[in-house]
Amino acid sequence: MTAVLPDVDRDRHHAEDALRSALVLLLPEGTVLTAPESREQYRDDEAEWAPSALPVAVVRPTTAEQVRDVVRLCLRHGAPVVARGAGTGLSGGANAVEGGVVVSLERMDAVVEVNTLERYAVVQPGVVNDDLRSAAAEVGLWYPPDPASSPWSTIGGNVATNAGGVCCVKYGVTRDYVLALQVVTGTGELVRVGRRTAKGVAGYDLVGLLVGSEGTLGIVTEVTVRLRPARPAEQTVVGYFDSLVAAGGAVAAVAAAGVVPSALELLDEQCLAAVDAWKNTGLRADAVAILLARVDAPGPAGDAEADAVLAAFETAGASWAARSGDQAEADALFAARRLAYPALERLGPVLTEDVCVPVGAVPAMLARVEEIGRRHDVRVATIAHAGDGNLHPLLITPPGDDAARERAQRAFAEIITAALDLGGTVTGEHGVGLLKRDGLEAELDPAVTEMHRALRRALDPHGILNPGKVVAARP
Structure with missing residues (x-):
């Protein structure tokens, strides 16, 4: 006997079928994924235990106009839209929601332009971070933001979370490098905000507002980023510590010495052991915690910075500390830092x-x-x-x-x-995303939380862009 669905469930299934059919008619063949097993792969990001739902459909557009058309169609159907990059997020920000469509930007992966005179690059959101960095390096330029996920994460996702990384201690985070954006708004408009000039203060800083908004204020379809000249070679200083607290004291000591390293990373013995067990790196340390520092000032200034970092490590009680004379070993230690999360995930x-x-x-x-x-x-x-x-x-x-x-x-x-x-x-x-919503409520004054909600209402008046993420709607 065939089960009879309640009216509410039957109406929902009809609405979802109608939305899928409309998307398939709207977009080129192969753009819309409708099979349950295909949709399941886009259900969530890497955040453990964050709630998610099976999306009604997954759209993989190749143009900004297709993204715009999808948002307009979802507006007519009253369906939520969740933008997705590589799915490497760790807060549930890309998790699909009930009755919603996931717009995966993975196929919008072109480096459109690298301008060596003005030192900027124009990329689509699906460009992998390391691919942008490689394209810049080919012409002697550098894109600094480098999250540990840089071999996999995309520029669109980096923009959505205002990603940082190893270099950000000296060179800043994603927001510091985004000059302009092309965005599809919550009302289905395709707009450009920002500028490509070295200076510009016309109007509100909408670029700064959109960077870090996690797809709740618009869907990014193109990014213009500032580039820097290639930097000098780095020197590495390594310190071993018998406790995490002692390593933390060394971090404070480096800051007190007035040195701004190009990287200052910490990993504990569990991280190094997990990477070694996975990759057979041979990297081991008789220490509870390791600090990896790099400085990149040229010439004698770089030597002075490295000496100051080494002195700070020793003063803070390092059981062993040294300037690395083996570049391959130093690179291996930093590679272990990047591999720590996936290595531990295996446990x-x-x-x-x-x-x-x-x-x-x-x-x-x-x-x-x-x-x-x-x-x-x-x-x-x-x-x-x-x-x-x-x-x-x-x-x-x-x-x-x-x-x-x-x-x-x-x-x-x-x-x-x-x-x-x-x-x-x-x-x-x-x-x-989802995991830190309560924490954000605790961090912000109630009046500031309401400012966040007001911004969302202004830029997404129908509430279809990544609903339930970042700041919850007023009860």
Whole structure:
């Protein structure tokens, strides 16, 4: 006997079928994915335990006009739209929502222009970060933002979360490099904001507003980024420490010495062991924590910076510290830093934190993380862009262990509270998405939270762009 669906469910299925059919008619063949198994692959990003839904359809456009047409069609159908890059996000910002369409920008992957005179590049949102950096390097230029996911994450996703990375301690984050955007608005308009000139203060800074908005204020279809000249070769300083707190003290000591390194990364022994077990790197250290610093001032100034970093490490109690004379070994250590997350993910579900505190509070924050992990009996591995206070404690749980998952979620919330207590923020670069909404509410004054909601209502009056993310609608 065939089951009879309730009227509400029957109406919903009819509406979803109608939307899928309309999308297939609207767009070129192969653009719309409708099979359940195909849609399932676009259900969520890498955020552990963030809620998601099977999208009604997945659209993979190749032009900005197709994105615009999809948004207009979804407006007519009252369907939500979730933009997606490579799906490497760690906060649930790209997770599909009930009754919604996922717009995957993966096929919009062209480097449109690299202008060597004005030092900018124009790219589509699906361009992988490392591919942009390679295109710039071919003409002697450099794009600094370099998240650990740079071999996989896309510029559109980097713009959505205002991604940072290893170099941001000295050279800034994505927002510092975005000059102009082409965007599809929540009302289905295709517009350009920003400029390509070296200076410009005409009107409100809509580019700055859109960068980091996680697809809630518009869907980015083209990005113009500032480029820098290629930089001098870096020198590497490595320090081993017997505790995370001691390593945090060395970070503060580097800042107190007045040195701004081009990178200052922390990883603990668990991270290095996980990478070695996965990749057989042979990298091991008799230490609880490792600091990897790089400086890139040219000539004698670079030597002085490296000496100052080394002295700071030694003064803070490093069990061993040295300027690296082996470039291959130094590169391998930084490669291990980038591989730490996927290596740890092989051990079980990983709930990834992304708190940022003042540099002077790094030692205290690391101590709080250790204490919270012990108290909740949660395994915590720590990596960090330590030079700017951006910490990534990784909470690892055994597969299928619900009790461990609940303990990890409680620890996750307490780490956020600890960061706020120390004058920090709930996210430095991964975005709010779904996992950090409560944390954002705790961080912002109620009046400021309402300003966020007002901006969303103004730019997305029908509420179809990535609903439920970043700031929840007023109850």
